[in-house]
Amino acid sequence: MKISFSVILSTATYYLLPLMLLFSVYLLFRGHNEPGGGFVGGLMASAAFGLEMIAYGVNSARRELRVHPTTLIGTGLLVAVSSGFFALFEDQPFMTAQWWYDEKLPVIGKPGSPMMFDIGVYLLVIGIVSLILFSLADETEQIQEA
Amino acid sequence: MREGMLSRLGLSTTQTKGSLAGWIIALLPLSFFVFFCTLIEPVAMGEPIRISYPWIPSLGVELSFLIDGLSLLFALIISGVGTFIIIYAGGYLAGHHQIGHMYTYLILFMISMLGLVLSDNIISLFVFWELTSITSYLLIGFKHEYQDSRYSALQALLVTGAGGLVLLAGLILLGVVGGSWQLSELFGRGEAIQDHELYLPMLILVLIGAFTKSAQFPFHFWLPNAMAAPTPVSAYLHSATMVKAGVFLLARLTPVLGGTSTWFFILTIVGGITMVMGAFLAIFRTDLKSILAYTTINGLGTLVFLLGLGTELAIEAAIVFLMVHSLYKGALFMVAGSVDHETGTRDIRELGGLGKYMPITAVAGGLAALSMMGMPPFLGFVGKEIIYKSAFGVAEHHMFLIMLAVLAMAFVGKVLTGVSAGLVTVSPFLGSKTTTPKNPHEAPISMWLGPVVLSALGLLLGLSVAFSKGLQDMIVAPAMGAVLHEHEVHAKLALWYGTEPETLMVFGLSMLTIVAAIGIYIRGRGTFASISQRVTMPWNAEQGYQFALNGMQSLARWQTRVLQHGYLQGYLLVVAMTLAGFGGLAFFSQVGLVAPVWSPQFPMVHEWLIAGMMLVATVLTIRLDSLLGAIVALGVVGYAVALIFILYAAPDLAITQFSIETLTVILFVLVLYRRQTITHLLEEEIARDSPAKRIRDLLIAGSVGVFITSIMLAITSEPLVSELKHFFAEESVPHGKGHNVVNVILIDFRGLDTMGEITVLGVAAIGVYSLIKLWFARDAENNTS
Numbered sequence: 001m002k003i004s005f006s007v008i009l010s011t012a013t014y015y016l017l018p019l020m021l022l023f024s025v026y027l028l029f030r031g032h033n034e035p036g037g038g039f040v041g042g043l044m045a046s047a048a049f050g051l052e053m054i055a056y057g058v059n060s061a062r063r064e065l066r067v068h069p070t071t072l073i074g075t076g077l078l079v080a081v082s083s084g085f086f087a088l089f090e091d092q093p094f095m096t097a098q099w100w101y102d103e104k105l106p107v108i109g110k111p112g113s114p115m116m117f118d119i120g121v122y123l124l125v126i127g128i129v130s131l132i133l134f135s136l137a138d139e140t141e142q143i144q145e146a
Numbered sequence: 147m148r149e150g151m152l153s154r155l156g157l158s159t160t161q162t163k164g165s166l167a168g169w170i171i172a173l174l175p176l177s178f179f180v181f182f183c184t185l186i187e188p189v190a191m192g193e194p195i196r197i198s199y200p201w202i203p204s205l206g207v208e209l210s211f212l213i214d215g216l217s218l219l220f221a222l223i224i225s226g227v228g229t230f231i232i233i234y235a236g237g238y239l240a241g242h243h244q245i246g247h248m249y250t251y252l253i254l255f256m257i258s259m260l261g262l263v264l265s266d267n268i269i270s271l272f273v274f275w276e277l278t279s280i281t282s283y284l285l286i287g288f289k290h291e292y293q294d295s296r297y298s299a300l301q302a303l304l305v306t307g308a309g310g311l312v313l314l315a316g317l318i319l320l321g322v323v324g325g326s327w328q329l330s331e332l333f334g335r336g337e338a339i340q341d342h343e344l345y346l347p348m349l350i351l352v353l354i355g356a357f358t359k360s361a362q363f364p365f366h367f368w369l370p371n372a373m374a375a376p377t378p379v380s381a382y383l384h385s386a387t388m389v390k391a392g393v394f395l396l397a398r399l400t401p402v403l404g405g406t407s408t409w410f411f412i413l414t415i416v417g418g419i420t421m422v423m424g425a426f427l428a429i430f431r432t433d434l435k436s437i438l439a440y441t442t443i444n445g446l447g448t449l450v451f452l453l454g455l456g457t458e459l460a461i462e463a464a465i466v467f468l469m470v471h472s473l474y475k476g477a478l479f480m481v482a483g484s485v486d487h488e489t490g491t492r493d494i495r496e497l498g499g500l501g502k503y504m505p506i507t508a509v510a511g512g513l514a515a516l517s518m519m520g521m522p523p524f525l526g527f528v529g530k531e532i533i534y535k536s537a538f539g540v541a542e543h544h545m546f547l548i549m550l551a552v553l554a555m556a557f558v559g560k561v562l563t564g565v566s567a568g569l570v571t572v573s574p575f576l577g578s579k580t581t582t583p584k585n586p587h588e589a590p591i592s593m594w595l596g597p598v599v600l601s602a603l604g605l606l607l608g609l610s611v612a613f614s615k616g617l618q619d620m621i622v623a624p625a626m627g628a629v630l631h632e633h634e635v636h637a638k639l640a641l642w643y644g645t646e647p648e649t650l651m652v653f654g655l656s657m658l659t660i661v662a663a664i665g666i667y668i669r670g671r672g673t674f675a676s677i678s679q680r681v682t683m684p685w686n687a688e689q690g691y692q693f694a695l696n697g698m699q700s701l702a703r704w705q706t707r708v709l710q711h712g713y714l715q716g717y718l719l720v721v722a723m724t725l726a727g728f729g730g731l732a733f734f735s736q737v738g739l740v741a742p743v744w745s746p747q748f749p750m751v752h753e754w755l756i757a758g759m760m761l762v763a764t765v766l767t768i769r770l771d772s773l774l775g776a777i778v779a780l781g782v783v784g785y786a787v788a789l790i791f792i793l794y795a796a797p798d799l800a801i802t803q804f805s806i807e808t809l810t811v812i813l814f815v816l817v818l819y820r821r822q823t824i825t826h827l828l829e830e831e832i833a834r835d836s837p838a839k840r841i842r843d844l845l846i847a848g849s850v851g852v853f854i855t856s857i858m859l860a861i862t863s864e865p866l867v868s869e870l871k872h873f874f875a876e877e878s879v880p881h882g883k884g885h886n887v888v889n890v891i892l893i894d895f896r897g898l899d900t901m902g903e904i905t906v907l908g909v910a911a912i913g914v915y916s917l918i919k920l921w922f923a924r925d926a927e928n929n930t931s
Contacts, residue, residue: 027801032884035797037892043805050812070915073908080901095897099883110883114893117900121893124904128911129809135918136816 006055013055017064020048028122032109038118042125049130058137065130072127080120083113168236168592171249175228175256182221189218190620194628196266196330205269212266212330215624219465220263220387220394223472227386228256230596234480235378237592238487248288252382255281259387263394266329268317275313275359275395278388279306285383286375298371301691305358305368313355313395319348324402333401333631340406349403352395353412360392360446363420367688370439377483380435385442385475390468393449397464401631404456413454418555420447425562430674434482434492434570438475441518441566444559445471452536455552457543458630459536462637463529465625470517470529470604477514477600478570481507484593485574490583494569499579503586508575510597515571517604519564519663520656523641525608527656530560531643534652557659564663565670573671611639719846726849733857740859753793760786773818781811798888 024044031037053061065072087096099112109115189195194214201209213221232252239245258277265271280303287299323342324332332339339345356362361369372384383389396404396413403409424443431437445467452464484507485500486492501508517526537556541549588594610617622637643649749757763782770776784807791800835843874887874895884890892900 031886031889033886035801035886035888037798037886037889039892040798040801040805043802043809047805047808050809054812070912073911077905077908080904084897084901095901097881097883097894112883114884114890114897117893117897118889121900121904124908128907131911131915132918133809133812133816135915136813 010055013051017048017052020051021045024048024122028118029108029115031118032115038121039125042122043129045122045126046129046133049126050133053133053137058134061130062134065126069127069131069134072123073131074127076120076122076124076127078120079123080117083116083120086113166236167245167249168233171236171253172229172232174253175225175232178225178256178260179222179229182218182225185213185218186222186620189213189215190624194330198266201267201270207269207327208267209270210266210328211264213264214628215621215626216394216397216628217263219468219621219625220390221260223469224256224259224263224387227382227472227476227600228252230476230480230599231378231382233592234381234483234596235376237590238378238483239376240590244288248285248376248378251281251284251288252378255285255383255388259391262391267327268321268329268332269327271329272310272314272317275355275391276307276310278383278391279303279310279359282306282372282383282388285379286372288376288379289374292374294371295374298368298374302368302372304695305365305691309355309358309365312351312358316348316351316353316355319344319351320399320402323348329398329402336402336405336631339402345403345406346408349406349408349412352399352403353416356392356395357416357450358392359395360389360450361420361443362392362416362447362450363423364687364690366420366424366443367686367691369443370436371688373433373435373439377435377479377486380439381476381479381483385438385445385479386472389442389446390449390472393446393453393464393468396450396453397461397629400453400456400461400629404453410454410456413450414552415454417447417449417451417454418552420444421451421559422555422562423447425559425566428566429562429569429670430677432494434485434494434497434574435479437494437566437570438479438482441563442471442475444563445475448533448556448559451555452533453629455536455540457536457539458626458635459532459539461626461629462622463532463536465622465629465637466525466529466532466639469607469621470526473600473604473607474514474517474526477510477597477604478518480593480597480600481511481514482570484589484597487593488584488589489586494573496580496582497574498577499575500586501575502579504575504588506594506598507589508571510594510601511571511575513601513605514597515567517601517608518567519660520560521660523605523608523612525604525611528608528611528639528641530659531652531656532639533560534655535649538648538652557655560659561662561666564660565667568663568667569671569674572667608641612641722846722850726846726853730849730853733853733860737856737860740856740863756786756789756793774815777811777814777818781807784810798886 024041026041027036027044028038028041029036031041049061049065052064084095086098087094090096090098095113097112097114099110101111104110185195194212196210196212198208198210201207232249235248235252236245239248242248255278258274258281261274262271262278265274283299283303286302287295289295290299320332320339321327323344324335324339326332326335339348358365369384369389373380375384421444424440424445424447428437428440428444431440448467449464449471452460452467482492484504485497488504489497489500491497513524517524520526520530533556534553537549537553540552607617618637618639622639623635626637627633627635643652760783763779763786766779767776767783770779784803788800788803788807791797791803874891877895878884878887878890881894884894
């Protein structure tokens, strides 16, 4: 993507990106009791990276994400699936919810295997959306340059 | 000093990276073997051992094991031969960069095969059956750089895999008709099952499964091709163990399905044809492994044939021949592999006089070949005598003519096998030295230990029957008892049965076989190879396989062309028409038109506003000339829907909808953007369809709209009664520990669904990613050219 710098957009993004990411994490954790959850949180986070991509170009967004999107997909799936195994150690069916601390922690909520599952969903969604966004933008950028 | 010792033992560190590992890994099958040996006595003395773990109790699937005489014999062969194969593989593939894969696959295969023979539950038996097909695929395709390896691996997988599916159908019929999934319970219900009207289809399905696995005519063609695998694999899977799985299944199910005349005729005819054909085709081959492959087909045919005869003597013959065959064939394959390894060729026309250079391998090969020919006092001789005895015994139950046919087939098969035994040992090891690609020398200990032990066992077990009843009482009789499902079974093995006329006749025929084999070998050894080059078969079973495969592929191509044409408009048309057509048909015939019910609460001003916004945006989407404008207008429709979600207390949906709409617009723009700069995009006009097309689209869109609206009206006209709603609302906090019911459902109550969905999402994303890459790559190519 030829970076047609818009000062307004790039300045806004500079401040919005961390805020959106924070908000996405907030959505992820509040999801158990209030509207939100891993899926929406993940979409929000990927929108943040999408914004970065539009403002500063795909390479910059990729740097900000730090890991390759496919790694996120794999990690997310692994985290989500492995959250189901804790029940097996307690001799319960796969994916029976396990709670590790009975009190509600501030912000995070009750830690347990459902939360772990939701974190997996969150990572996976970020991976999927940014994978598609980046690869589309990537090629666009190359064609523009050529 | 130590280095010298090691290299003399064939363990020199330079050559044996990974070879030493073979000796250590071989401890695993060895420990299995020792364990199974400790079970011989309890099983022979008393009841079969059953071990059971629940697996999927709701479907009646158990991981249950049945150790009786038959499964124990197979387990001993699998673990015993497996020990030497692992050691042999270490030497054979020494230095190969993927030797670790080989060990892994071999051990995986061994476990699957043990599971297969020891299973009591027919479903877990089937699972293990398929696992052996898969590991066989991996092992045949081990040298995956070569096209023929991959071709043969796929062929074996398709043939045995298709047979496996057929078998599954047969086993399910068996379980349903028999009323149990446990073999040990089915054994007693043989008569009831055979009287059932589904007996014939069940039998045929099971037989096809067994015949494909055990390479019976006309499914035999995959086995010679499977010789593309490295020799340890051929020795283990494709002669000693896996291909006997079909035979095992037939023996295992004999008490349930066997003994009918259908069983008798199918098995003896198919087995007989396979037996004679395999032996006949073998002598025209020039490749050592190919000869052995065809004689393996002969051996498998013999076993099926004997199980078909089904008399006590025939079962005894089958059990003994099973041992004989595993011992000599395992040994001969390893010998052939060693010859190939040390000389660089397997062609018997290029080999000769190797005995001087590879004395130990030559002796092992010679012993195995003598057992194969049925020379006294080898175990092969004992086996052959019982086969002839059981063939004579057919006269008691059937016509004399059938007895003659049986005897003739057995005789021809045995003679030709004897000729093959000469071809694979006499020709390469005796005679004058020929020049070979590599200078021959003795194979390392890892590669001659197996052949020596196995072939020596063939001799020692043969000798043992003269002065000990150990073999017949501890091994053969319990296995026969398991096949016949009787407790008091007596086996009688001997080298010399006395001077009654009948036994003399058997002995005479046995000697005649050897003489005939030697005679044919001496007369014909030079000419077999040239005959095979002149005569080509007009048609063979493999062409049938090719034909079926090509047919399936062109069918797939055709239906892909018709259904997956790649026009988005076409897909949408089909989806919309199916929904409106079938859905509408069902709805209007069941419910009919529903009059709208006006809620007493008149819509508020902001609700009017949202509805109006949606309408305007929809019209704009259709009417706008600018592509980018249309996309943005579509986004506005989505946002309006999200607003409605907020108004009607579905905040979760609303947030998701907002995020999705935003991302969709970004995606759309990215896809379109790649061709034009943004200014072009703003100006780009949408190409208009012809009026006729637009009327068609209008009709389809209209009918979908009418259908969906009617459904909505019908739903809202009824009071909403949902038990689920209460259940989730009540259970969410105590069990899910969360107040957001939607989220608790997603990640807890219906978490398994979500897991499936995210897995699909992940896979789909990777698919989309590769499609995008491909798409752009093709575009780039078109641009440059």
